[in-house]
Amino acid sequence: MPGTTDRGGITLEGISRVFGGGIVAVDQIDLAIRPGEFFTLLGPSGCGKTTLLRMIAGFETPDSGRIVISGREMQTVPPHRRAVNTVFQSYALFPHLNVAENIGFGLRMRGIARAERKFRTDQIMALLQIDDFATRNPAQLSGGQRQRVALARALVNEPEVVLLDEPLSALDAKLRAELQVELMRMQKRLGMTFIFVTHDQQEALVMSDRIAVMERGRLLQVGPVLDVYEQPRSVFVAEFLGLSNIWPITPAPGNTADTPLGRLTIVTPIGNERTAMIRPEKIWIYNDTAAPLDRPNIFRGTVREAIYMGASTQYRVELHDGSIVLALDTNNQAAERSWQPGEAVALEIKPENIILIDG
Amino acid sequence: MSALTGSPFLQGTAERAERAARALRLWITAGPGLVWIVIFLILPSAILLAIGFFSIGNYGNPHLPLTLEPFREVAGYSILGWSPDNIETILRSLLQAISAAILTILLAYPVVFFIVAQPVALRPLLLLFVILPSWTNQVVRTYAWMELLGPGSALSHLAQTLGFIPPHLGLMPGVFAMQIGLTYNYLPYMVVPLYAAAEKLDWTLVEAGRDLYASGTKLFWSAVFPQTIPGLLSGIILVAIPAFGDYVVPTLLGGGKSMMIGSLIASQFLDTPNWPYGAALTIFMLVFTCGGLIVFRVMSKRLGTSEGSMI
Structure with a gap:
């Protein structure tokens, strides 16, 4: 043809x-x-x-x-x-x-x-x-x-x-x-x-x-x-392709899974997936005092590293259990929405942003 | 800044000392080579040039009075009037040199690209096989060809049987044998520079050529050949210049019938001595070769490829 x-x-x-x-x-x-x-x-x-x-x-x-x-x-x-x-x-x-x-x-x-x-x-x-x-x-x-x-x-x-x-x-x-x-x-x-x-x-x-x-x-x-x-x-x-946070997961009751960070709420119960991934820019970052504790997947930690990249800043946050989470925040906010190493912050991982990967 | 350090007098001495040191360094590094060139090139050439202006003595030796006769003789004038013999000899030698260059090019290309196609570890060995014969004496190698091409040799028998030459004659002596001898002797001098060019060939240019619809001979001429031109030009010079004045091959394989300029010069010093004439011929050949080189250089510059070649 x-x-x-x-x-x-x-x-x-x-x-x-x-x-x-x-x-x-x-x-x-x-x-x-x-x-x-x-x-x-x-x-x-x-x-x-x-x-x-x-x-x-x-x-x-x-x-x-x-x-x-x-x-x-x-x-x-x-x-x-x-x-x-x-x-x-x-x-x-x-x-x-x-x-x-x-x-x-x-x-x-x-x-x-x-x-x-x-x-x-x-x-x-x-x-x-x-x-x-x-x-x-x-x-x-x-x-x-x-x-x-x-x-x-x-x-x-x-x-x-x-x-x-x-x-x-x-x-x-x-x-x-x-x-x-x-x-x-x-x-x-x-x-x-x-x-x-x-x-x-x-x-x-x-x-x-x-x-x-x-x-x-x-x-x-x-x-x-x-x-x-x-x-x-x-x-x-x-x-x-890009930056990512990757954690192994194991099934837990209901729409949750266990990760090294602790229990994570996800959208649907997991099947064969054994890995969870979330992009740093999909993680919300708050002052520790302003954490929306009424919502799922709030993790508290301390900023260990803040890499200023002009349009955005990349944070390495150490949670209380010692695990490291990468978060990216655009610099379009007022100056008070930027954090220095050593500051206490809270991270929100929205369930709809979590990607589950087989194996 | 004090007045003393800035004074023109002190500055002057410092500069002078610096200049003297630089001159000394120059002499130490370039001096030995310069002395060598003066003793073994400039001085002998000057002596030859001088001899060219003498008359012939009883034993062919240079003798007073000074004269232009030897140079007139180079141009073909003798007591018997003008003869084209010398011009013919020069043209014949030139032709031999050019055809030696062409034949070595035709032989070297396949050899070089065969070697380059082999694994890197094997290449130096194969190149060595090409160069190795040139480590033995040229006279010995040329004698071997006399045996191979002589009247009783297998090759001559074959040529007789096929009717290329009359019975009882050999492939040697003659122009054919001479051409074989020159091509054989000078082949390594073509292979080595061509190999150097072929080894660093940019094969992505060949791929670009194939990608842009070139194949076969078109591909060779457009993507391979231009990259080998510097090596080719070096090879031509390395082969053509010595082949032009070669003495051993024409003497052993050429026979007496076709005189070459190398033999002509040699006979002025060895057979029927005429040193001033021989000297004049030598100077002529030197000037002729230099002139040829200049023309060659201009031509290759125009080709835009003189970089990397040795001219």
């Missing part, structure tokens, strides 16, 4: 890749990426995300499984015959070619006439605001400019899918934030499928429509950013 409907869609079925020495880089992955989606593969280094990307690009051949791109089976098709272009982590710009020649390289290799090549190259350079550098060599460009050239060199070919292998990791924080927004805009504007690989959870949260969290060659959770952040299905996902 090679129709236009699935142009830019990718289906992976049972994809595995085993390297020499029996190292399983990618382990039986099934994944469907929708056309026009900004999809992020997120995971620590060595989790297999780059190997997976390289198999979609065609640089690696899977040991088993099927790769379907735009409705066509592709796992044995070499990279130069795939309507897929890559933005490399190191940019991989040709040092002997200038900016315009680098960008026009793919069009030239496909035998596109000089006039059209120039038209399309000029157009993409204007779009990415690099037209002033057209005749410079890559060595004469800054990191951010090189990044734009690498992106332009992929986009100019109007591929069905753009693969981005940690393209922003070499840039400083401010430039990275700028380019994140620009990448998103570019992707929405051109409507191409973007598959973005990163180990930076912040980057993944900012840019993606959906993310897949990977660990040891497997997909742990796939879904819209909000779902994965708010409803992590494993301790690894909860810890990798």
Whole structure:
């Protein structure tokens, strides 16, 4: 069914890749990426995300499984015959070619006439605001400019899918934030499928429509950013994506569970779940004297550490039994709503904010 | 600040002492090399240049009066009038050098990329196999080729049977044998710089090329070859210059029919002595080679790849 409907869609079925020495880089992955989606593969280094990307690009051949791109089976098709272009982590710009020649390289290799090549190259350079550098060599460009050239060199070919292998990791924080927004805009504007690989959870949260969290060659959770952040299905996902408080739980009568903090009221009786997680920003913090003692899950303790982060402050609170709870409070309140180490506080953990995790 | 420390007199002496110390350091570090170059390069070249302006004595030795005759002779003029012999010799030598460079390039590329494709631990050993023969004497190696290519050799028999050469003749002597000898002797000098370039090849550029629809020869020329140019240029210089003036190979494998400039110079000192003519030829060759290097450098600068090469 090679129709236009699935142009830019990718289906992976049972994809595995085993390297020499029996190292399983990618382990039986099934994944469907929708056309026009900004999809992020997120995971620590060595989790297999780059190997997976390289198999979609065609640089690696899977040991088993099927790769379907735009409705066509592709796992044995070499990279130069795939309507897929890559933005490399190191940019991989040709040092002997200038900016315009680098960008026009793919069009030239496909035998596109000089006039059209120039038209399309000029157009993409204007779009990415690099037209002033057209005749410079890559060595004469800054990191951010090189990044734009690498992106332009992929986009100019109007591929069905753009693969981005940690393209922003070499840039400083401010430039990275700028380019994140620009990448998103570019992707929405051109409507191409973007598959973005990163180990930076912040980057993944900012840019993606959906993310897949990977660990040891497997997909742990796939879904819209909000779902994965708010409803992590494993301790690894909860810890990798943002900050979290995680406690083992055992069943207790009614809608309660026992934790190292004490008895915790939850929304429904627990089933097989053995772990409770709550995000620090979902914990309410009060002056000890102002604790709403009529409500469930109020825990009293002492501030041990207050990390001021501008918009918010992160508190490490030690409860009376010695356990540590992380709480995050936005700094939009008056000055009296901030606490110093040593101050007595009360924490409220609302039952609806507690996430229960299997195992 | 007191008036004393700021006085121009004291400042002057401090500066002078500093300058003297710097000059001393310079002489200690650069001095020995400089002395070496003066004694073994500049001085002999100057003596040769001087000999080139003498007349021939009875034994071919330099003799007064001073004359420009040897240099006129280099340009082809003799008592018998002008002859193109010298120009032919120079062009023939140049051709031999260029074809040696081309043949070593064609042989070195597959060898180098074969070595680079091997595990890192194995590469130095394989490279050693390429370099090892050059540790033995060039004359010995060239003699071995005389045996291999001589009239009675298996290779010659094969060539006779296939009709490439008449019966009872060998593949040696001749231009063919000479080319084999030069290519064989100078191959390591092409392999080593090319290997250095190939080993640090940025393979992500090759992946970028494949990603951007290049394959096969297009991929080689666009993503691999440009990265090897610095090594290639070094290799060309290391092969072409000595091959241009080579004496051993043309003498042993070339036979008398096709004179090379190295043999021509040698015969002026050994066979029918004519030192001033030999000296003039040598100086000419030196200037010619330097001129060639300058042209080569300008060309490679224009290619934008002179960085990292040894010119």
